[in-house]
Amino acid sequence: MAQLDSKIPPGPLADKWRRHKADIKLVNPANKRKYEVIVVGAGLAGASAAATLAELGYRVKNFVFHDSPRRAHSIAAQGGINAAKNYQNDGDSVHRLFYDTIKGGDYRSREANVHRLAEVSVNIIDQCAAQGVPFAREYGGLLANRSFGGAQVSRTFYARGQTGQQLLLGAYSALSRMVGTGGVQLFTQSEMLDLVVIGGQAKGIIVRDLVTGEISRHAADAVILATGGYGNVFNLSTYARGSNATAIWRAYRRGACLANPCYTQIHPTCIPVTGDYQSKLTLMSESLRNDGRIWVPKKKEDRLKKPADVPEADRDYYLERMYPSFGNLAPRDIASRAAKRVCDEGRGAGESGLGVYLDFGDAIKRLGEAGVRERYGNLFDIYHEITNESAYQTPMRIYPAVHYTMGGLWVDYNLMSNLPGLFVLGEANFSDHGANRLGASALMQGLADGYFVIPYTIGDYLATQKPGSRPSTDAPEFKEAEENVRGLVARLLAIKGKEPVSHFHKRLGKIMWEFCGMARTKAGLEKALKEIPALREEFWQNVNVPGAGGTLNQSLENAGRVADFLELGELLCLDALEREESCGGHFREEHQYPDGECKRDDEKYAHVAAWEFQGAGQKPLRNTEPLNYEAVKMSVRNYK
Numbered sequence: 103m104a105q106l107d108s109k110i111p112p113g114p115l116a117d118k119w120r121r122h123k124a125d126i127k128l129v130n131p132a133n134k135r136k137y138e139v140i141v142v143g144a145g146l147a148g149a150s151a152a153a154t155l156a157e158l159g160y161r162v163k164n165f166v167f168h169d170s171p172r173r174a175h176s177i178a179a180q181g182g183i184n185a186a187k188n189y190q191n192d193g194d195s196v197h198r199l200f201y202d203t204i205k206g207g208d209y210r211s212r213e214a215n216v217h218r219l220a221e222v223s224v225n226i227i228d229q230c231a232a233q234g235v236p237f238a239r240e241y242g243g244l245l246a247n248r249s250f251g252g253a254q255v256s257r258t259f260y261a262r263g264q265t266g267q268q269l270l271l272g273a274y275s276a277l278s279r280m281v282g283t284g285g286v287q288l289f290t291q292s293e294m295l296d297l298v299v300i301g302g303q304a305k306g307i308i309v310r311d312l313v314t315g316e317i318s319r320h321a322a323d324a325v326i327l328a329t330g331g332y333g334n335v336f337n338l339s340t341y342a343r344g345s346n347a348t349a350i351w352r353a354y355r356r357g358a359c360l361a362n363p364c365y366t367q368i369h370p371t372c373i374p375v376t377g378d379y380q381s382k383l384t385l386m387s388e389s390l391r392n393d394g395r396i397w398v399p400k401k402k403e404d405r406l407k408k409p410a411d412v413p414e415a416d417r418d419y420y421l422e423r424m425y426p427s428f429g430n431l432a433p434r435d436i437a438s439r440a441a442k443r444v445c446d447e448g449r450g451a452g453e454s455g456l457g458v459y460l461d462f463g464d465a466i467k468r469l470g471e472a473g474v475r476e477r478y479g480n481l482f483d484i485y486h487e488i489t490n491e492s493a494y495q496t497p498m499r500i501y502p503a504v505h506y507t508m509g510g511l512w513v514d515y516n517l518m519s520n521l522p523g524l525f526v527l528g529e530a531n532f533s534d535h536g537a538n539r540l541g542a543s544a545l546m547q548g549l550a551d552g553y554f555v556i557p558y559t560i561g562d563y564l565a566t567q568k569p570g571s572r573p574s575t576d577a578p579e580f581k582e583a584e585e586n587v588r589g590l591v592a593r594l595l596a597i598k599g600k601e602p603v604s605h606f607h608k609r610l611g612k613i614m615w616e617f618c619g620m621a622r623t624k625a626g627l628e629k630a631l632k633e634i635p636a637l638r639e640e641f642w643q644n645v646n647v648p649g650a651g652g653t654l655n656q657s658l659e660n661a662g663r664v665a666d667f668l669e670l671g672e673l674l675c676l677d678a679l680e681r682e683e684s685c686g687g688h689f690r691e692e693h694q695y696p697d698g699e700c701k702r703d704d705e706k707y708a709h710v711a712a713w714e715f716q717g718a719g720q721k722p723l724r725n726t727e728p729l730n731y732e733a734v735k736m737s738v739r740n741y742k
C-alpha cells in the first residue's frame with residue numbers, strides 16, 4: 103500500500119505557505135550546481151520550472167517530444183489566466199479566489215494547495231508582465247480583466263484570445279536565456295518512455311530520439327514531469343493532437359499513484375463534431391460567454407429553423423433561466439450538462455441535434471461589431487475558418503467536448519509524488535482543481551507550480567540527497583528500463599496487423615465518450631470495462647505499425663501512446679465506477695438531485711482516490727487520502 107502523506111504544513115491556512123517556505127530545507131548555492139534535475143515537458147509548467155531552477159543554479163536537462171518548446175499544447179490556451187489582483191475593485195481577494203476554486207472543484211480538492219495557488223496568483227502576473235507578456239490594458243494603463251465561469255468578479259488577465267501563446271513565449275524566453283547560459287540542456291524531439299527507480303527513488307529516465315530512434319539513458323538527482331493532460335484518451339478533444347499520457351502512465355507503472363483519473367472536464371463551448379473522419383475538436387473560449395448568450399429554441403419543431411427565424415419570445419436562454427445569478431458564466435461542468443439536457447430533450451440545433459447557439463446579437467448592438475472584434479476577433483476567425491460561417495452575422499453553434507483532465511499523478515504539498523524524487527507539475531498532477539476546474543485556472547496553476555512552488559520545494563528533497571550521489575546510468579535499473587523500452591518498440595513493430603493505430607484510438611474514444619463521458623452509469627461503466635480489455639487485446643494482435651524503429655516514425659510514436667491510452671482508459675472507467683457519487687465533472691446518473699444537479703456523498707467520498715499499479719492484468723489498488731476542510735464548509739454547490 104502506498105504511503106500518501108500530503109505533508110500539509112501545520113498552522114492557520116493563510117500562513118501555511120509562508121511558514122512552510124521558512125521551515126523547509128535549503129540547498130546552499132555552491133551545492134546547487136552539483137545537482138542535476140530532469141524536467142520532462144516545456145509547456146507553461148515545464149518551461150517555467152526549468153528556467154527558474156536553472157536560474158537558481160541547478161543543472162537542468164529539459165526533454166520535449168516537440169521540435170520546439172513553443173509547440174507545447176499550452177500555446178493553444180485562449181481565454182486568460184486568473185489572479186486575485188482586484189484591479190477592478192469589484193471585491194476580489196486571495197480568499198475569494200481560493201473559495202471560488204474550492205467550490206468550483208465541488209469540494210474535492212486540497213484546501214492548503216488551493217490557498218497557496220490563490221496567494222501566488224498575484225506574483226505570476228507581475229512576473230509575466232515584467233517578461234513583456236502583452237496583457238490587454240485599460241485606457242488608463244492598468245491591466246484589463248474579464249470574467250470567467252464560476253466567479254462573480256473579473257479576475258481574468260488576457261492577451262486577446264492568445265493568452266497561452268503569449269505566456270508561453272514569456273516562459274520560453276526565460277528558458278532560452280538559460281539554454282544560452284548552459285544552465286539548461288534542451289533535448290527536443292525526445293520522448294521519455296520510462297522512469298528509472300532506484301532504491302524506491304526516481305533517479306532517471308529512458309528517452310527515445312524521435313528522429314534517429316536512438317534510445318538513451320539519463321540519470322538525475324530528481325525528475326520532474328510536466329507533461330500535460332491525458333484528455334486524448336477520448337480521441338476527440340480540444341487538446342493538441344500530440345498530447346498524451348505516456349510519461350505519467352509509465353511512471354504509474356513504476357509505482358507513482360494516479361489520482362482521481364475519472365475527473366475529466368467537458369467544456370461547454372466547442373465546435374460540434376461533424377463526422378467520423380475528424381481528428382480534433384476546437385474550443386471556442388469561455389471568455390466568449392462574457393458577451394455571448396446561449397440559447398436553444400423553446401419548441402422542438404424550431405430546432406432546424408435558421409436562428410434568425412426563431413423569434414425572441416421562442417428562445418430559451420436556458421443558463422440565464424436556470425442559474426440567474428451566474429447565467430451564461432455558470433461553471434463548465436454545469437453549463438455542459440445543461441447543454442446536454444436541452445439537446446436530449448430534442449431542442450438541439452443543427453442536423454445532428456447536438457448543438458446550442460452562442461449568440462452575439464445583443465453584444466453587437468451594445469458594443470458594435472468593431473467592439474466585439476477587438477475582444478474576440480481571432481476566435482471569430484477560427485470559427486469562420488472551420489465552419490465557413492460568420493459569427494458576427496449568425497450565432498455560433500457549439501457543443502460540449504473533452505477539454506481538461508483534473509486527475510493526474512498524486513502529489514503532496516511539495517508537488518512530490520509518492521515516489522521520492524519524482525515531482526509532477528501543471529496539468530500532469532491532480533493537485534488543485536478537485537472534480538472540476540474553473541476557467542483560466544490551468545495557466546495559473548502551471549505557472550504557479552513552475553515559477554513559484556517547485557523552486558522552493560525541490561530543495562527540501564535534494565537536501566536529503568548527498569551531492570554527487572546520483573547513480574551511474576550503468577546501474578542495473580537503467581539497463582532493465584532500457585530493455586523494457588526496446589522490447590516495447592520491437593513488439594509494436596513486429597505485429598504487422600491489418601488496422602492502423604488510429605482505428606483503435608477512434609474505437610477507444612467512442613467507448614470512453616459513450617460510457618465515461620458527460621454522464622456515467624454503473625451498467626455503462628461495467629460494459630466499458632469489458633469492451634476496453636477486449637479492444638486492447640485486439641490492438642496487440644492486429645495493429646499495423648509500418649516502418650522501422652531507427653527513423654522518424656510517427657505511427658510508432660502513436661502506437662506507443664495509444665497502447666498507454668488503452669490501459670489508462672480502463673483505469674478511468676474503474677475510478678468512475680468505484681466513485682459512487684456525482685461531483686463536478688464526474689456525473690453518475692444514479693446520484694443526482696431531482697433538478698439534475700450533482701449529489702455528492704461527503705461521508706463516503708470526501709477523499710482523493712489514488713490508484714496504485716499492481717502488475718499487468720492485476721486490479722490496481724485504490725488508496726485514499728481524506729480531504730479535511732477547515733476553512734470552508736462543504737455544501738451543495740449553488741449557482742442559482
Ligand SMILES: Cc1cc2nc3c(=O)[nH]c(=O)nc-3n(C[C@H](O)[C@H](O)[C@H](O)COP(=O)(O)OP(=O)(O)OC[C@H]3O[C@@H](n4cnc5c(N)ncnc54)[C@H](O)[C@@H]3O)c2cc1C
Binds near residue numbers: 165168184329543
Ligand atoms: C484549446 C484550449 C484552450 C485552453 N485555454 C485555457 C485558458 O484560456 N486558460 C487556462 O487557464 N487554461 C486553458 N487551457 C488549459 C491549459 O492550456 C493547459 O491545462 C495547460 O496549458 C497545460 O500546461 P502544461 O505545461 O501542464 O502542459 P502542456 O502545455 O501540455 O505541455 C506538455 C509538455 O510535455 C512534453 N511531453 C509530454 N509527454 C512527453 C514525453 N513522454 N516525453 C517528452 N516530452 C513530453 C510536451 O512536449 C510539452 O512540452 C486550454 C486548453 C485547451 C485545450
